[in-house]
Amino acid sequence: QKEVEQDPGPLSVPEGAIVSLNCTYSNSAFQYFMWYRQYSRKGPELLMYTYSSGNKEDGRFTAQVDKSSKYISLFIRDSQPSDSATYLCAMSPNTGFQKLVFGTGTRLLVSP
Amino acid sequence: DTGVSQNPRHKITKRGQNVTFRCDPISEHNRLYWYRQTLGQGPEFLTYFQNEAQLEKSRLLSDRFSAERPKGSFSTLEIQRTEQGDSAMYLCASSLRGKGYEQYFGPGTRLTVT
Numbered sequence: 001q002k003e004v005e006q007d008p009g010p011l012s013v014p015e016g017a018i019v020s021l022n023c024t025y026s027n028s029a030f031q032y033f034m035w036y037r038q039y040s041r042k043g044p045e046l047l048m049y050t051y052s053s054g055n056k057e058d059g060r061f062t063a064q065v066d067k068s069s070k071y072i073s074l075f076i077r078d079s080q081p082s083d084s085a086t087y088l089c090a091m092s093p094n095t096g097f098q099k100l101v102f103g104t105g106t107r108l109l110v111s112p
Numbered sequence: 113d114t115g116v117s118q119n120p121r122h123k124i125t126k127r128g129q130n131v132t133f134r135c136d137p138i139s140e141h142n143r144l145y146w147y148r149q150t151l152g153q154g155p156e157f158l159t160y161f162q163n164e165a166q167l168e169k170s171r172l173l174s175d176r177f178s179a180e181r182p183k184g185s186f187s188t189l190e191i192q193r194t195e196q197g198d199s200a201m202y203l204c205a206s207s208l209r210g211k212g213y214e215q216y217f218g219p220g221t222r223l224t225v226t
Contacts, residue, residue, distance in 0.1 A: 008152065032213035043116075043203055043217035044155065051213075088154050098212025099168070100147075102154030 003027050006089055006103030015112050019076040023089035023103045026070065030101075031094035033065050035074045038086045038105065047074070047087075079110045116218035118204050124224045125194055132190045133221045137206030144187050145215060146179055147203040148172065155203050155217075161187060162209065194225045 006023045013019055021035075032051055036044035050056045053067045062075040072091075076083055086105040092098040117136045125131050137144045142163050147155035158177070159169045163184040173179075176194075181187040191198055201222050205215040 004154075006154075034213060036217075041220075041222070043118075043219045046214065046216060049213050090154070092213050099157045099160070100145075100155070100212075100215060102156070104152065104154050 001026065002104075003101050004089060004091060004103040007106055008104050010107040010109050012109045012111065013079055015079060015081060015110055017079050017110070019079050019083070019108060019110075021074040021076075021087050021089075021106050021108070023072050023091075024070055025072075025091055025101075027091070027093075027101070028067075028070070029093040030091040032092045032098065033063070033072050034090040034092075034100065035061075035063055036088040036090060036102075038088055040085075044088055076108075079108075081110050081112050084108055084110050116204055116206055116216055118202075118218040118221050120221060121219060122222045122224075124226065127194055127196060127225055129194055130190065130192045131194060131223065132188055133202055133204075133223075135187045135189070135204030135218060137186070137204070138216060140208070141206035141216075142184065142209050143207045143212060144181055145205040145207070146187070146189055147205065147217075149201040149203055149220070150199075158189075191223075194223075196225045199223055199225045 034049040035047045038044045060077045064073040088105040089103040090100040145160040146158040149155040161181040201220040203220045205217045207215045
């Protein structure tokens with residue numbers, strides 16, 4: 001079993017929809033939770049990070065962490081065609097050099 | 113600051129050849145990481161540097177792989193005697209010490225071994 005599980009999709013939604021992307025994990029040592037966006041044949045782009053449990057909002061993006069359930073989510077409001085990309089969750093512990101452990105990524109397609 | 117840069121962006125080589133990739137991190141970042149990403153998968157950690165010291169290596173990094181960061185600035189990743197299984201995107205990231213959760217990635221080098 002992988003440490004981080006993520007549905008590969010693709011997830012297809014119409015423009016303007018609210019998108020929910022999720023990851024589950026098994027390692028209770030993870031304390032930092034990140035979301036990256038990756039366009040085709042490009043490097044991952046850091047969207048936001050959250051420490052421990054709770055919510056964090058940045059513009060149209062909201063990240064949620066539920067450590068009791070080992071479940072994290074990224075919500076995208078008013079989705080745009082330019083949001084079409086692969087979204088990767090990543091996690092790291094609070095100790096050591098904080099190696100990032102990634103999910104497989106969910107491919108999102110937003111149609112006009 | 114232009115972010116993390118990597119060269120070349122794409123490398124095609126024949127099996128058995130050696131290849132070398134270069135990464136230039138964000139200038140004030142003292143930590144530098146290498147990851148490998150295959151199609152349909154998330155990046156997997158290979159190794160990382162704190163300044164010029166290589167402090168951690170993954171089991172994925174076989175003895176055909178070597179990485180250096182000679183002056184604590186740019187880094188190189190060399191693969192000797194390439195195999196078809198080495199075909200992947202090689203990603204470099206950098207961060208400030210103590211902020212390893214905030215890693216910024218370069219555009220990657222796509223390696224194709226024929």
